[in-house]
Amino acid sequence: MSERLVVIGADATGMSAASQARRMAGPRELEIVVFERGGFTSYSACGIPYWVGGLVAERDALIARTADEHRARDIDLRLHTEVLEIDVAERRVRVRDLGPDAESWVGYDKLVIATGARPVRPALPGIDAAGVHGVQTLDDGQALIDTLTITEGKRAVVVGAGYIGVEMAEALIHRGYQVTVLDRGAEPMSTLDPDMGALVRTAMCGLGIEIVGAAEVTAIRTDEAGRVRAVATAEGDYPADVVVLGIGVRPETTLARAAGLPLGEHGGLLTDLSMRVRGHEDIWAGGDCVEVLDLVSGRNRHIPLGTHANKHGQIIGTGVGGGYATFPGVVGTAVSKVCDLEVARTGLREKDARAAGLQYVSVTVESTSRAGYYPDAAPMTVKMLAERRTGRLLGVQIVGREGAGKRVDIAAVALTARMTVEEMTALDLGYAPPFSPVWDPVLVAARKAAAEVRRRG
Amino acid sequence: MSERLVVIGADATGMSAASQARRMAGPRELEIVVFERGGFTSYSACGIPYWVGGLVAERDALIARTADEHRARDIDLRLHTEVLEIDVAERRVRVRDLGPDAESWVGYDKLVIATGARPVRPALPGIDAAGVHGVQTLDDGQALIDTLTITEGKRAVVVGAGYIGVEMAEALIHRGYQVTVLDRGAEPMSTLDPDMGALVRTAMCGLGIEIVGAAEVTAIRTDEAGRVRAVATAEGDYPADVVVLGIGVRPETTLARAAGLPLGEHGGLLTDLSMRVRGHEDIWAGGDCVEVLDLVSGRNRHIPLGTHANKHGQIIGTGVGGGYATFPGVVGTAVSKVCDLEVARTGLREKDARAAGLQYVSVTVESTSRAGYYPDAAPMTVKMLAERRTGRLLGVQIVGREGAGKRVDIAAVALTARMTVEEMTALDLGYAPPFSPVWDPVLVAARKAAAEVRRRG
Numbered sequence: 001m002s003e004r005l006v007v008i009g010a011d012a013t014g015m016s017a018a019s020q021a022r023r024m025a026g027p028r029e030l031e032i033v034v035f036e037r038g039g040f041t042s043y044s045a046c047g048i049p050y051w052v053g054g055l056v057a058e059r060d061a062l063i064a065r066t067a068d069e070h071r072a073r074d075i076d077l078r079l080h081t082e083v084l085e086i087d088v089a090e091r092r093v094r095v096r097d098l099g100p101d102a103e104s105w106v107g108y109d110k111l112v113i114a115t116g117a118r119p120v121r122p123a124l125p126g127i128d129a130a131g132v133h134g135v136q137t138l139d140d141g142q143a144l145i146d147t148l149t150i151t152e153g154k155r156a157v158v159v160g161a162g163y164i165g166v167e168m169a170e171a172l173i174h175r176g177y178q179v180t181v182l183d184r185g186a187e188p189m190s191t192l193d194p195d196m197g198a199l200v201r202t203a204m205c206g207l208g209i210e211i212v213g214a215a216e217v218t219a220i221r222t223d224e225a226g227r228v229r230a231v232a233t234a235e236g237d238y239p240a241d242v243v244v245l246g247i248g249v250r251p252e253t254t255l256a257r258a259a260g261l262p263l264g265e266h267g268g269l270l271t272d273l274s275m276r277v278r279g280h281e282d283i284w285a286g287g288d289c290v291e292v293l294d295l296v297s298g299r300n301r302h303i304p305l306g307t308h309a310n311k312h313g314q315i316i317g318t319g320v321g322g323g324y325a326t327f328p329g330v331v332g333t334a335v336s337k338v339c340d341l342e343v344a345r346t347g348l349r350e351k352d353a354r355a356a357g358l359q360y361v362s363v364t365v366e367s368t369s370r371a372g373y374y375p376d377a378a379p380m381t382v383k384m385l386a387e388r389r390t391g392r393l394l395g396v397q398i399v400g401r402e403g404a405g406k407r408v409d410i411a412a413v414a415l416t417a418r419m420t421v422e423e424m425t426a427l428d429l430g431y432a433p434p435f436s437p438v439w440d441p442v443l444v445a446a447r448k449a450a451a452e453v454r455r456r457g
Numbered sequence: 458m459s460e461r462l463v464v465i466g467a468d469a470t471g472m473s474a475a476s477q478a479r480r481m482a483g484p485r486e487l488e489i490v491v492f493e494r495g496g497f498t499s500y501s502a503c504g505i506p507y508w509v510g511g512l513v514a515e516r517d518a519l520i521a522r523t524a525d526e527h528r529a530r531d532i533d534l535r536l537h538t539e540v541l542e543i544d545v546a547e548r549r550v551r552v553r554d555l556g557p558d559a560e561s562w563v564g565y566d567k568l569v570i571a572t573g574a575r576p577v578r579p580a581l582p583g584i585d586a587a588g589v590h591g592v593q594t595l596d597d598g599q600a601l602i603d604t605l606t607i608t609e610g611k612r613a614v615v616v617g618a619g620y621i622g623v624e625m626a627e628a629l630i631h632r633g634y635q636v637t638v639l640d641r642g643a644e645p646m647s648t649l650d651p652d653m654g655a656l657v658r659t660a661m662c663g664l665g666i667e668i669v670g671a672a673e674v675t676a677i678r679t680d681e682a683g684r685v686r687a688v689a690t691a692e693g694d695y696p697a698d699v700v701v702l703g704i705g706v707r708p709e710t711t712l713a714r715a716a717g718l719p720l721g722e723h724g725g726l727l728t729d730l731s732m733r734v735r736g737h738e739d740i741w742a743g744g745d746c747v748e749v750l751d752l753v754s755g756r757n758r759h760i761p762l763g764t765h766a767n768k769h770g771q772i773i774g775t776g777v778g779g780g781y782a783t784f785p786g787v788v789g790t791a792v793s794k795v796c797d798l799e800v801a802r803t804g805l806r807e808k809d810a811r812a813a814g815l816q817y818v819s820v821t822v823e824s825t826s827r828a829g830y831y832p833d834a835a836p837m838t839v840k841m842l843a844e845r846r847t848g849r850l851l852g853v854q855i856v857g858r859e860g861a862g863k864r865v866d867i868a869a870v871a872l873t874a875r876m877t878v879e880e881m882t883a884l885d886l887g888y889a890p891p892f893s894p895v896w897d898p899v900l901v902a903a904r905k906a907a908a909e910v911r912r913r914g
Contacts, residue, residue, distance in 0.1 A: 044828060044890065044895065046889060046895075047828060047830055047831070047890050050830075050890055055831065055832050056830050056831065056832075061829075061830035062830055163889075305888065306888065306895045307885075307886070307897075308885075310895050311883065328883050330885045331885045333885045333886060333888075334887065334888075334889075335887030335888065335889050335892050336889050337889060337891045337892070342892075344887055346885070346887070371501060371503075373501070373504055373507075373513050373518035373519055374507060374512065375512050375513075403863070405887060405889075405892055406860070406863065406864065406887055406892050406893070407866070408887050409864070409866065409867045409884075409886045409887055409897075410866045412885050412886055412887065413867055413870035413871055413874070413876075413884060413886075414870055414874075416874075416876075416883075416884060416885065417870065417871075417874030417876065419870075419873075419874065423873075426768065426783075426784060426873075427866075427869060427870060427873060428764075428789070428790045428803070428869050428873065429764070429869055430790050430791065430801055430803070430862060430863055430865050430866055430869065431503075431762065431763065431764035431790075431791075431792065432503060432792050432793050432862075433501065433503055433504050433507055434507075434794045435792050435799075435862055435863050436863070438469070438501065438503075438763045438767050439764070439767060440764075440866075
């Protein structure tokens with residue numbers, strides 16, 4: 001007797017789950033139906049800035065697997081079909097096929113919610129003007145590229161200096177724009193502590209990107225034709241021929257909320273370790289619409305990131321298919337690149353540690369990416385937080401050039417293993433002059449942090 | 458009442474120990490005397506290939522701290538002074554000042570043995586011919602550069618295809634030489650399994666370096682003037698205007714052996730976790746002259762590597778100065794670069810695992826250094842070994858291009874934390890398209906290894 005799996009959303013989590021479920025159960029055992037509001041499947045939203053910037057030539061390069069490829073694996077994929085309601089009691093979803101605009105109920109035995117996130121779009125005057133763009137979906141990316149193609153002016157304003165904001169700033173620099181980034185915070189990259197964010201600001205300014213901190217956007221000014229002309233802040237107007245919004249995203253849980261499913265403090269779905277929605281044996285959720293456990297602070301977070309979304313999909317598909325897999329949580333690793341600047345973080349910032357009730361020591365060291373005498377040895381700043389008393393590593397932030405970013409993985413693994421900074425001083429990391437000074441910058445930071453833990457007690 | 462610390466050897470371990478001891482104890486508490494046979498202190502032997510290759514312009518760039526800088530910190534540094542004997546019972550060393558050629562006994566309260574390693578130099582006919590060079594010391598490097606400067610022919614033969622051999626091959630390519638590397642093993646880089654070594658061979662051949670495996674060198678052929686002319690093997694002669702020996706090194710423990718200090722199966726000094734020579738409260742040893750505990754196999758190894766030598770020095774200096782620090786052991790991480798090829802390893806090879814009595818699964822995956830659609834995404838091969846039953850990570854080997862090598866650090870930390878490959882599949886590693894595919898290559902390998910552990914049981 002065949003069961004039916006319904007999946008809402010056909011991007012990373014949804015299609016990874018569907019594909020993994022299909023690997024584990026053939027079409028006679030499990031029917032798989034996926035509903036997707038948009039027109040694309042399994043694409044890399046993280047790649048959009050590089051497509052806009054021209055580093056990636058074609059949209060289709062961002063699509064890992066097309067709808068037809070999924071269908072060839074016996075997945076009944078319905079694009080342009082929106083789920084309007086989840087009826088948990090009756091195990092069914094109400095869907096609208098956006099083509100014929102026809103509604104119907106579709107029953108499920110198992111349900112996967114992979115509705116992703118929606119961009120924050122502040123209710124500002126002019127926010128819907130022509131020339132104001134989000135960059136959340138491939139459609140968004142295409143619309144922005146179309147605008148860039150027809151726009152004659154070369155002044156761009158990016159609102160928000162988080163990952164997407166700085167990546168879009170680089171993309172627009174690549175396209176020859178004069179770029180201003182407006183951000184609420186005093187320093188860009190609020191995922192870093194302000195002292196590390198200041199390094200990013202300095203470096204970005206060196207790249208010709210103007211960064212305006214503590215900027216509260218009050219309106220988008222338009223011309224008579226309804227096209228964007230400037231971004232208004234309390235301090236003044238910033239002329240703009242194109243505006244990109246990179247203010248962040250929230251879990252897209254409208255359906256889940258209406259269905260009475262459990263949501264957390266960040267608005268994301270709450271799941272158990274196997275990514276089942278809490279209290280619901282037959283409903284799974286993952287990706288940008290769920291909250292995840294931060295293993296360092298013990299608190300929930302909302303971290304929209306493709307790498308988690310893919311892991312969730314894999315785990316959900318395994319569970320749906322009758323197997324066993326869990327997602328233990330995250331340590332909050334993220335890495336980003338603006339031109340040749342690499343920015344990375346994992347674990348807790350100072351304010352996260354304080355909010356978690358942790359007392360900590362904080363050290364910052366300057367080092368280089370290679371042996372000092374080796375060509376192209378580039379400066380690198382590493383900040384490290386460790387808990388007082390225990391010396392447990394709490395977090396690492398790195399700002400540098402080539403070779404800096406992925407070093408954060410050392411700390412990500414150490415956080416997962418709950419290592420102390422004293423233990424980290426003995427780590428046997430790869431050393432050769434083209435790769436590292438004889439003391440890797442992370443080891444230098446660990447030594448200094450360990451000494452500070454001893455000193456502070 | 459002042460004590461006297463005597464240090465034998467003024468490179469990484471010796472001078473790190475002396476410097477750290479001085480930080481912890483002032484000149485009134487502790488007199489520090491260092492004897493060094495050669496003429497340099499604290500230099501990066503690992504940097505010699507890059508100096509020879511011209512990437513590092515000057516010898517002095519490789520010297521982290523000069524003799525005078527050490528002396529300015531109240532360290533009595535005596536260059537060109539050889540220690541001839543350690544008298545453990547009387548707590549004294551017999552030294553010869555090579556200048557006036559004068560011998561004397563110098564007493565010690567505490568002794569640090571940092572005698573390093575000596576290169577293997579097979580007793581072949583012609584081995585001492587002009588044009589045959591080792592690259593162990595700065596003096597060796599200078600002698601080689603002098604030879605390269607006066608030699609007209611452009612044919613170089615490197616004997617040995619380990620780290621030093623391949624790095625010297627690159628150096629000689631940079632200097633316009635036609636390079637042949639002769640190695641005993643079937644594949645280069647015997648620190649890797651042969652299947653991974655084969656990838657290195659293919660890549661090096663692509664760089665124009667000729668690699669001859671299974672080559673047993675029988676003699677160095679010379680001309681009438683006593684200059685090298687060719688390297689003879691059982692299979693034939695390889696013409697050579699210059700020969701570089703990179704066959705490996707052995708612990709330099711002649712003094713220690715004569716003094717009756719405990720040596721291990723690899724000929725290195727045996728220490729406790731605080732780097733004290735076993736059974737001797739007042740003698741420490743570290744760096745290339747000691748054996749270290751391999752945390753993965755539980756066996757001793759000899760790993761001559763600057764990064765360990767520096768750690769040892771730091772720990773010894775702390776102990777000498779009355780503090781507490783330990784060196785828990787290594788996991789066997791190493792990384793190397795040949796032109797744009799990056800080669801890395803950590804943990805056990807297949808033969809190490811077998812020798813340790815471990816049964817294992819082995820998987821190899823192909824991935825890329827960046828998202829597939831991102832410019833310059835380069836192929837990367839990751840091999841991973843995990844223990845049967847427990848699934849504990851045993852080792853990782855990586856061969857690839859830019860961005861491949863330092864990924865081995867992920868595995869180095871995971872080995873230290875005794876993680877299973879199943880646990881590794883959930884690691885929260887840095888992801889962004891310029892840095893990694895959405896599944897980092899190490900995660901892809903971990904997933905495959907975990908599946909194989911489950912399958913094999």
